[in-house]
């Protein structure tokens with residue numbers, strides 16, 4: 001059955017504590033969601049802030065949606081306003097979107113306490129607002145705010161609010177678990193009752209405060225919802241909205257419904273990660289379906305079974321959602337697996353017995369020193385490439401120096417890097433935001449003449465972990481740096497008791513890897529390493 005997907009990442013999602021999108025970001029995300037095959041994209045609340053208003057103005061001129069219906073969000077008219085003079089309702093009409101979602105009160109307690117009006121007045125407000133928008137040719141999605149709490153407090157009244165919206169012409173009645181406190185059993189009981197009372201499209205909008213938002217949304221669909229709302233990556237206020245990525249995957253792969261369809265489903269992972277990048281938030285590795293670790297296997301028993309048949313430890317095939325299986329390089333899975341995988345791709349023959357032993361020895365030694373290779377695909381790839389090409393050397397570092405100065409305008413860092421490459425000595429000085437940035441720029445400057453394409457890669461995340469915390473500021477640290485070339489991302493790692501040196505080591509690995517990739521395209525190596533380490 002076709003289930004309509006309604007994405008509210010750009011509205012409810014932005015109410016998440018660390019989520020913030022510029023108008024440009026929002027336009028790009030809307031385009032991506034359209035490409036993914038989402039049916040409705042809720043762009044914001046034009047009556048509440050100028051940024052959302054600007055979004056709709058620009059969307060009307062710039063967005064070319066091929067499938068999705070852009071939706072503006074707002075509230076029913078204010079109690080004291082006439083509907084045709086209510087600024088919020090006017091802003092909705094002026095936003096020019098084909099669909100509008102408006103929320104109204106379902107809970108008698110809210111009507112009396114928050115709005116301070118009679119229950120009858122509230123029904124009138126709902127009906128008038130819906131009718132007004134219908135008269136303006138809009139598709140109306142009526143969001144019944146606090147529906148499940150309202151139903152529990154006063155079932156008849158909660159149902160009356162839905163009736164008011166439906167008789168006025170609402171196209172979708174969407175039941176909202178606004179506080180996110182309803183458990184799945186109770187939610188389905190209520191949903192089934194509403195389904196019995198109302199024909200037409202019923203929707204579900206859940207929040208994750210009880211950690212069951214996705215389960216609630218899926219259960220509602222099993223009880224007759226054909227319109228489901230959520231946010232990509234589960235962004236949203238407090239504990240987030242229902243994660244639309246998981247909802248879509250579950251509905252398509254487990255229940256056989258159609259949301260975006262099997263073909264577009266394969267772009268789910270890349271869209272989820274793209275949005276995380278624009279939100280400037282690290283993607284949760286353990287995020288179901290689309291996370292980096294969603295199909296990662298580490299334990300030895302799991303690994304050997306998965307290598308025989310992936311269905312042994314995977315609930316769906318990773319490719320169905322555009323993710324991929326990873327086998328982690330770690331103590332647990334046994335280093336023999338490194339060789340096993342190299343062999344599978346015909347690489348172990350290219351490594352001499354000595355080179356192979358040396359590679360394993362290096363991995364062992366690095367892990368002992370505190371390097372974490374399973375989180376640092378880039379460093380692992382470099383190790384494999386170096387083992388394959390022992391003679392390949394791009395440059396030697398002669399010295400580097402970095403200083404940070406604090407002055408009235410804030411702090412800035414200056415780094416000087418001296419290297420020796422094939423064509424002689426190079427030296428460069430660069431200023432950056434912080435020592436790592438200054439060193440990165442300095443080193444790239446040194447290499448830019450010889451390798452002009454070196455600057456396509458940029459740093460996206462930088463993490464420092466103290467390895468032996470008892471030593472205080474003299475403790476050894478591990479620095480993990482994430483890089484991207486806009487197509488894929490990878491990490492490199494450095495360990496030292498000096499945080500600058502650890503960062504420098506991670507930086508050197510990243511630069512050497514870039515040079516390897518630029519000068520020596522070895523598809524087989526990339527494939528083998530990807531099988532181990534990379535997500536999409």
Ligand SMILES: [Zn+2]
Nearest residue numbers: 012178205207
């Ligand atoms: Zn919400």
